[in-house]
Amino acid sequence: MSEPIRVVVTGAAGQIAYSLLYMIANGEVFGKDQKLVLTLLDIPPMMGVLEGVLMELYDCAFPLLSQVIPTADPAVAFKDVSAAFLVGAMPRREGMERKDLLSANVKIFKVQGEALNAHAKKDVKVLVVGNPANTNALICSHYAPSIPRENFTAMTRLDQNRARAQIALPTQFPDVASGTANGKPVTDLVEASYLQSDFVTTVQKRGASVIAARKMSSAMSAAKAAADHVRDWWQGTAAGTFVSMGVVSDGSYNIPKDIVFSFPVEIKDKKWKIVQGLKLDDFARSKLEITTKELLEEKDEAMQVCNA
Ligand code: NDP
Numbered sequence: 408m409s410e411p412i413r414v415v416v417t418g419a420a421g422q423i424a425y426s427l428l429y430m431i432a433n434g435e436v437f438g439k440d441q442k443l444v445l446t447l448l449d450i451p452p453m454m455g456v457l458e459g460v461l462m463e464l465y466d467c468a469f470p471l472l473s474q475v476i477p478t479a480d481p482a483v484a485f486k487d488v489s490a491a492f493l494v495g496a497m498p499r500r501e502g503m504e505r506k507d508l509l510s511a512n513v514k515i516f517k518v519q520g521e522a523l524n525a526h527a528k529k530d531v532k533v534l535v536v537g538n539p540a541n542t543n544a545l546i547c548s549h550y551a552p553s554i555p556r557e558n559f560t561a562m563t564r565l566d567q568n569r570a571r572a573q574i575a576l577p578t579q580f581p582d583v584a585s586g587t588a589n590g591k592p593v594t595d596l597v598e599a600s601y602l603q604s605d606f607v608t609t610v611q612k613r614g615a616s617v618i619a620a621r622k623m624s625s626a627m628s629a630a631k632a633a634a635d636h637v638r639d640w641w642q643g644t645a646a647g648t649f650v651s652m653g654v655v656s657d658g659s660y661n662i663p664k665d666i667v668f669s670f671p672v673e674i675k676d677k678k679w680k681i682v683q684g685l686k687l688d689d690f691a692r693s694k695l696e697i698t699t700k701e702l703l704e705e706k707d708e709a710m711q712v713c714n715a
């Protein structure tokens with residue numbers, strides 16, 4: 408059994424964290440022989456709820472859990488952490504302007520970036536879940552200049568998992584990550600017209616469908632995607648497979664540099680590498696262009712707030 412590592416979860420009193428903490432404490436992310444000290448950050452009004460989460464974590468009697476530290480102080484939460492799940496963010500409310508949402512999140516991710524910079528291990532692996540995750544990751548990295556930029560990532564794995572699930576329905580055994588199902592290319596098994604229409608809209612609208620049915624956002628599947636993301640980062644991807652991660656662009660696939668964008672990555676020795684040479688058809692290119700435009704606008708607005 409190795410020495411415990413410290414792991415922080417922010418928004419720890421929230422819905423996603425409630426599922427995520429179980430997965431982390433159970434050894435699914437960092438391995439079954441890695442002891443953990445978990446620090447749980449939330450805002451002061453949530454400390455009572457967090458106390459309940461703490462009790463439940465202890466009552467699970469996880470053998471890997473050495474200690475749990477609930478706190479509203481970022482300096483305590485980020486102290487010596489090797490991994491950070493940044494789940495807490497300002498939720499989008501009805502009628503809220505994107506600018507207001509961005510400036511609220513700039514404040515949160517500035518504080519957390521500075522705390523990571525001052526207190527975390529320099530090789531800390533950071534996953535941002537709180538939306539807008541790509542831009543929040545960029546802001547966080549901006550305020551943590553002593554930590555390499557490639558250590559800041561955003562969660563796009565939920566879309567990959569949702570896509571996998573949709574392909575599984577018509578093909579039974581999917582591996583959308585490598586574009587195959589039952590060893591055959593997905594494109595041989597499913598109609599192209601489906602892949603460009605219902606498939607895309609179903610995955611895009613999945614979050615809204617869950618809210619409509621559950622009257623609450625997706626939390627279990629978001630937590631599973633966060634756990635999958637960091638598990639693969641920590642433990643590596645199997646040879647010949649790749650996963651989706653929001654990482655800082657190096658210009659691959661003609662995506663502008665210096666925005667956090669979802670790329671196919673393979674991971675070895677805790678380092679991700681963008682998989683090159685995947686073919687993109689016109690349909691995929693047109694979708695990537697829309698996303699690129701949105702992310703560039705969001706980055707500009709966020710940087711204006713940062714520099715104000
Ligand atoms: P959730 O745990 O459901 O969601 C947290 C964040 O994850 C939101 O920004 C949400 O974005 C995002 N998210 C990403 N993917 C998904 C998905 N598929 N489904 C749902 N959400 C997704 O929110 P809760 O309100 O239950 O909990 C948030 C907690 O964070 C609260 O306890 C709050 O006090 C805390 N918080 C803590 C901060 C801190 O530690 N400093 C700062 C701000 C908040 P979206 O809004 O788009 O749904």
